[in-house]
Amino acid sequence: MLTDTHTHLDASQFNEDREEMIQRAWDVGVTRIVNVGFNRETIPTTMELAEKYDFIYAIVGWHPQDAKDMLPGDLEWIEELSKHEKVVAIGEIGLDYHWDTSPKDVQNRVFREQIRLAKKIGKPIVIHNREAHHDIIEVLREEKAAEVGGIMHCFSGSWDTAKMCLDMNFYISFGGPVTFKNAKQPKEVLAQVPLDRLLIETDAPYLTPHPNRGMRNESSYVKLVAEAAAEIRGMSLEELAQVTTNNAIRLLGLR
Template sequence: MIFETHAHYDDEAFDDDRDSLLKSLYSEGIEYVVNVGASITTTVKTLELMKQYPFVYGAVGVHPSETAELNEENFKWLGETALLPKVVAIGEIGLDYYWDTPERSIQKEWFSRQMELAKELKLPAIIHSRDAAADTLDMIQSADLKQTGGVIHCFSYGKEMAKSYLDMGFYLGIGGVVTFKNAKKLKEVVEYAPMEQLVLETDCPYLAPEPNRGKRNSSLNLIYVAQEIAKLKGISCEEVITITENNAKKMYGFPRFE
């Protein structure tokens, strides 16, 4: 079955039908969902979803664009929260220079601190990197995350950058963008990368794949991502689903829960 490695079901886009949608996932072939915190508030909401739905697991962390809210008190809370049994990763964390707020120095400080937390707790990191390729790679290499590993979420760089992360043992998160006709660079990365280092994700409610581009995304659309990867790799969709499910379980340490 499909393993959804990165979703945001806490988002208000799901307020009208969250419960019915989540309860429908298993019958549609979605076995597990990792809901990913992006702020203190969304991390709290993630914890609530984890409690309510047995198949929903969580990642706790603060997205680079929200790092101005971090201080010693709530960072300590993040560390304590990360010890909960169904928390499987620290994330999403990283650098985002698209809007360039907050200041890069603040983003870097809390990216570094959250990577150290991942290392301390031996949890994988979910990395967000937008328009910050060089700095993200430099900081990850300096932090030496080889032991914890993790995933480069919504991978958006070229083959050379992909090789750097693959060589460190990271997974690449592949979502709806791979189905876009103009996503030549990402398609090349998927063709290049070993299947054993790819995982499926939506980043829902964002980045819905073709044929639903522009609409609200959900885990139900992951089949389209799997089909596109299968086409690019020259293998069956069933193989893509099986391999990426195994990859996700390995990345998130799921033998601990079964």
């Protein structure tokens, strides 16, 4: 019983075999998938997937790379969609200092607006953090994001950063990088995260785990992430799958 807590299965990379790819995930034991719509194009397609498949849920929000394109009406749109029974969180939101696609001040404003929305509607948030650890922590603290908590998606920071996130009511999620031979830090952090705050994901079609690295990622590969995490934690695959699924159910209200 595996749960993939972060995917983009509506991406164009799956246009030729989306139904077969989703079936492959189900066949290896992935019983819950959470798909993320992060801009004007992907939010509607994420909602379509959540409405078509009983075991696929939706997260909706505005990605920091697209922050400059967000209009006031888009925040209202996200708020309205959040009332849907399959929408379980607001995200992915945050800061991205790697890709220079939106000014930092605009990213910051859009990030804060969505945290406030999440607090207003009482849903957790899913954080995208690319080379912005200090500023992410600062915004989360200033906006009192601990009131709703959420997920640090595909966590890449240090254990010190992870502890600050844990203190603010966040779960720590790991994806394909924990299967990479040279990924020392993610493995060290995964080994220390309290079991009741641990999640796994694919971020498909990106960040494909070993031994399929370099190919398109897909939701069935969350089993590879689970196997690596189980080995790092000294647990069986079944135990790791059960723990992370229970965590996802508890945080996101999945059925």
